[in-house]
Amino acid sequence: MEVPILRQGQYLIASIQSALTDADLSHLREALIAQVGRSRCRGVIVDVTALDVMDSFAVRTLRDIAHMARLRGAETVIVGIQPDVAFAMVQLGLTLKGVATVLDLEEGLAFLNRRTEERTFETKPKKPSGRG
Amino acid sequence: MGDELRLPIAADVDVVEARQQGRALAAVAGFSSGEQTVIAAAISEIARNILMYAKKGEIILSLVQNGDRQGVSVVAIDQGPGITDIERAMQYGYSTSHGVGAGLPGAKRLMDDFDLQSTPGQGTTVTMTKWRRAI
Numbered sequence: 165m166e167v168p169i170l171r172q173g174q175y176l177i178a179s180i181q182s183a184l185t186d187a188d189l190s191h192l193r194e195a196l197i198a199q200v201g202r203s204r205c206r207g208v209i210v211d212v213t214a215l216d217v218m219d220s221f222a223v224r225t226l227r228d229i230a231h232m233a234r235l236r237g238a239e240t241v242i243v244g245i246q247p248d249v250a251f252a253m254v255q256l257g258l259t260l261k262g263v264a265t266v267l268d269l270e271e272g273l274a275f276l277n278r279r280t281e282e283r284t285f286e287t288k289p290k291k292p293s294g295r296g
Numbered sequence: 297m298g299d300e301l302r303l304p305i306a307a308d309v310d311v312v313e314a315r316q317q318g319r320a321l322a323a324v325a326g327f328s329s330g331e332q333t334v335i336a337a338a339i340s341e342i343a344r345n346i347l348m349y350a351k352k353g354e355i356i357l358s359l360v361q362n363g364d365r366q367g368v369s370v371v372a373i374d375q376g377p378g379i380t381d382i383e384r385a386m387q388y389g390y391s392t393s394h395g396v397g398a399g400l401p402g403a404k405r406l407m408d409d410f411d412l413q414s415t416p417g418q419g420t421t422v423t424m425t426k427w428r429r430a431i
């Protein structure tokens with residue numbers, strides 16, 4: 165089951181459509197990292213709403229995606245972790261430490277907009293504004 | 297009862313199949329969707345261990361009854377290398393594969409009953425049950 169990756173402006177959006185095997189997850193990681201480099205995008209959204217379970221492997225892969233994307237200049241945000249899935253994750257002792265998570269796609273986009281603005285200010289000195 | 301589902305575990309698709317079958321069985325037994333996910337997550341970790349450490353094995357799912365309580369039983373059997381130090385293997389963070397080390401202790405926390413039998417050189421059997429909360 166391949167995960168479709170859409171490009172929207174400066175962002176890549178990967179929407180998981182069903183339960184994924186380890187090979188599917190690894191493939192998603194490779195595809196996202198390759199596309200981040202190729203398309204010079206600034207943000208990655210992984211929508212996990214349809215994921216049935218987040219076990220050790222899924223959590224590790226999502227963390228890897230976020231860390232690798234950051235090394236290539238893009239921020240990652242995970243959206244749509246369902247309450248039941250979150251509960252089981254916590255019981256398993258699994259965390260997405262260091263990875264941004266928000267409720268849904270809309271919040272994910274808002275998050276990336278804020279983050280990429282901040283980064284732009286960090287890297288470029290602020291231009292003196294025209295009007296006093 | 298008596299009906300059991302025997303699922304071979306030999307590839308990554310089998311891990312997904314096993315946890316989905318476990319979820320379906322839990323739904324039949326009347327578990328809430330939250331509990332179904334808990335059972336599916338535990339199965340995913342235990343099935344993953346079979347694949348990772350023993351390469352192949354089997355997961356047996358069945359409905360069990362204890363008085364008026366109903367439960368889902370999961371038995372995971374492999375003839376892999378076995379576990380030398382079970383106590384350590386049950387500790388969170390202990391992994392011989394640079395893994396998270398959350399599978400065994402996590403599955404134990406997710407389920408109600410959990411038993412691990414292992415003999416080095418012969419294999420490992422994990423037996424776990426989730427009981428439905430009385431209403």
Ligand SMILES: Nc1ncnc2c1ncn2[C@@H]1O[C@H](COP(=O)(O)OP(=O)(O)O)[C@@H](O)[C@H]1O
Pocket residue numbers: 220341345346349350374376377378379385386390391392393394395396397398399400401420
């Ligand atoms: N079926 C098995 N056969 C052999 N060894 C196992 C099996 N399941 C678990 N183990 C051992 O127990 C350790 C802990 O397992 P687990 O808690 O799932 O963490 P992880 O898989 O991340 O290492 C493993 O690293 C491995 O050494």
Ligand SMILES: [Mg+2]
Pocket residue numbers: 220341344345395397398399400
């Ligand atoms: Mg494991």
